[in-house]
Amino acid sequence: MLRLDTLSRHFGGLKVLQDVNLEIPQGGIFGLIGPNGAGKTTVFNLITGLLPPTSGRIEFNGQNLAGRTPHDITRLGIARTFQNIRLFKDMSLLENVMVGFHAQLKYGSLGLLASSGLFRSEERRARARAQELLSWVKLDHKASDKADNLSYGEQRKLELARALATNPKLLLLDEPVAGMNSSEKVELMVEIRNISARGYTIFMIEHDMRFVMGLCQDIAVLNFGRIIARGTPDAIRNDPQVIEAYLGREEDEASLDATGATA
Numbered sequence: 001m002l003r004l005d006t007l008s009r010h011f012g013g014l015k016v017l018q019d020v021n022l023e024i025p026q027g028g029i030f031g032l033i034g035p036n037g038a039g040k041t042t043v044f045n046l047i048t049g050l051l052p053p054t055s056g057r058i059e060f061n062g063q064n065l066a067g068r069t070p071h072d073i074t075r076l077g078i079a080r081t082f083q084n085i086r087l088f089k090d091m092s093l094l095e096n097v098m099v100g101f102h103a104q105l106k107y108g109s110l111g112l113l114a115s116s117g118l119f120r121s122e123e124r125r126a127r128a129r130a131q132e133l134l135s136w137v138k139l140d141h142k143a144s145d146k147a148d149n150l151s152y153g154e155q156r157k158l159e160l161a162r163a164l165a166t167n168p169k170l171l172l173l174d175e176p177v178a179g180m181n182s183s184e185k186v187e188l189m190v191e192i193r194n195i196s197a198r199g200y201t202i203f204m205i206e207h208d209m210r211f212v213m214g215l216c217q218d219i220a221v222l223n224f225g226r227i228i229a230r231g232t233p234d235a236i237r238n239d240p241q242v243i244e245a246y247l248g249r250e251e252d253e254a255s256l257d258a259t260g261a262t263a
């Protein structure tokens, strides 16, 4: 479904990604882990067109993503959430999800259709779908609350519902459990499994090892801009290079457990 081919990104002299090759098949939940600053978010920024690669190719369902705008890439079927939550705090939950949906609405000529039956039926359809997506993350009972009133964990779930509203095939989640408490993490694990079972392919960056190992069948490890391992959770857990580069850092693990996230 997604193929990164010798992908590199440099910032001045800083080689943040170097010849990254990665194939993500359709279906399933895929994880990308690695130390802070390894280049994980940069991978997402390249896939979603926020940054151009320095070299290399990105293909999505056989189509080259080079030179496409983020909006085009969303329309091709890739959606994402951000490490730093980006919501409209003064808007309701339902309105926040509908913003995601609007990219998909077929208004045609807006001026002509604004008061027409077609516009109203599209709007009704969007509203019903937004309500359904909120139910997938168990926020439907708060649909008319302001996003500002949500806990941090709920805001992350709202971002996920909004990303789903763009009707993606591939969903990129950047640290979905950062800032969540342990019961929120358990709930989100179930919700992400259910979303995956509905046919979405999920690609997540996550520092919480219990979460990522519990959800993903397939995990890649990035270290200093290079993929150093790829495999099942068990293979990754026991890989000497991964233990050396990432998992073996006792103090990092301890801080992860305490906060559920790193800086």
Ligand SMILES: Nc1ncnc2c1ncn2[C@@H]1O[C@H](COP(=O)(O)OP(=O)(O)OP(=O)(O)O)[C@@H](O)[C@H]1O
Pocket: 011, 016, 034, 035, 036, 037, 038, 039, 040, 041, 042, 043, 083, 263
């Ligand atoms: N737009 C940019 N301009 C300059 N440097 C950047 C830019 N974006 C990222 N970097 C640098 O690239 C490196 C990798 O950053 P990135 O955010 O991809 O890491 P990460 O693996 O996601 O880290 P974390 O786990 O802490 O979120 C960092 O040194 C960062 O400072």
